[in-house]
Amino acid sequence: MKVVRKYGKASGQCINFDKSSLLFGKxxxxxxxxxxxxxxxxxxxxxxxxxxxxxxxxxxSKCKLFAFLKDKLMHRVNGWTDRWLSKGGKEVMIKSILLGLPTYVMSTFLLPLEICENLASAISQFWWSSNPPKRGIHWAKWEKVCLPREEGGIDFRMIHEFNLALLAKQLWRLVQFPDSLVARVLRGRYYRLSSPLRANTFTSPSYVWTNIYAARKLLLLGIRQKIHSGYEVKLWEDPWVPTTPARPAIPIAPAMHLNMRVSDLIDQVSKEWDIGL
Structure with a gap:
């Protein structure tokens, strides 16, 4: 309450407690x-x-929880004006409206595959049908329609892949802005002594963190790590050897020091590699 009063005094905005509600855990x-x-x-x-x-x-159930997305999309698709759209008009509507409807939710949550398939099915039916809600003939697979134009597609988004890309963007923000409020909260819970890309598995993690961390593999495919002094780079785990693709060091004998860093191989006085080591 002290924080709430301080916020109201600083901003001039008072919280309406009659319209506020509390959400309790089980x-x-x-x-x-x-x-x-x-x-x-x-x-x-x-x-x-x-x-x-x-x-x-x-x-x-997450499928029941996010079922409202399909309902919102179908409400748009079944509008009476949509059936008179040309192919060009349908393309604009799909890209600017239908595929944009779930974007805000997908930037925080990983939608179940069933929901992604339902959304893709509804959009595909709208694209091929000449008289909604009647089903038209699907002349090509939806995956082919979603290919870039230079590859013969129409450049529609694959919903699940786009969902992962949005979550990867959130994970990247945790890396780029470690002092932000959300980064500090998540760091205190999940990766206190490491980075968001190296967080260990936890028992009973929050649904939001599970979703964001699901994009880790995708993010690692598209980023590179600056070695600098090598103090934060793990010798046997991180890809620091500049091959194509980069790889971690490979021990000839069983690795004795599992937590060695690249900086351990450098003579801190001469700043040269410790050849003997």
């Missing part, structure tokens, strides 16, 4: 919930609505 008992309500002055419990278009409560 382990919070009834007595503790009521105590928190009394202290904060907020009596409403949330979790059933949406905030900025995203469900407040993300527990339970």
């Amino acid at each position: 382990r919070i008992n009834v007595t503790m919930r009521q105590e928190l309500k009394d202290v904060l002055g907020i009596q409403n419990e949330g979790g059933m609505g949406t905030y900025l278009g995203i469900p407040e409560d993300i527990s339970g």
Whole structure:
């Protein structure tokens, strides 16, 4: 409450407690919930609505949770004006509206494959049908339609791949801006002594972190690491040897020091490689 009052005094914006709600975890008992309500002055419990278009409560079946995306898309597709669009008009509508509808949700959550397939199926049916909602003849696979124009496609987005790209962007921001609030919160929980790209597996991680970390493999395919002094580069794990592609060092005998860094191979006085080592 001290933080809330300080925020209101600094910004001139007061929080409406009548319109606010609290979201409790399952382990919070009834007595503790009521105590928190009394202290904060907020009596409403949330979790059933949406905030900025995203469900407040993300527990339970994820397919049921994100089914609203297909409903929103079908509402657009089944509009009476859409059936009179030319192929060019449909292309513009798909790229600018239909594929943009789930973008905000996909930038935070990894949609189940079933939801991605449902969205792709609805868009594909809209593209091929001349009289929605009747099904038209699909003259080519959707994967081929999504290819770049120079490869014979129409350059539509593959929804699952685009979802991973958005999550990789979030993971990259954690690397680029380690002092941001969200980076500091996640670092304290998941990668306190390493980087977001080297975080260890955790028991019961949050759904958001699981989704963001799912893009790690994709991100590692497109980035390179600056060696600098080699202090943060692991000798046996990180790809620092400049082959094509880069690779970690390969021990001839069993590696005795598993946590060796590249900096350990450098003489700190002469700044030359320690050839003997």
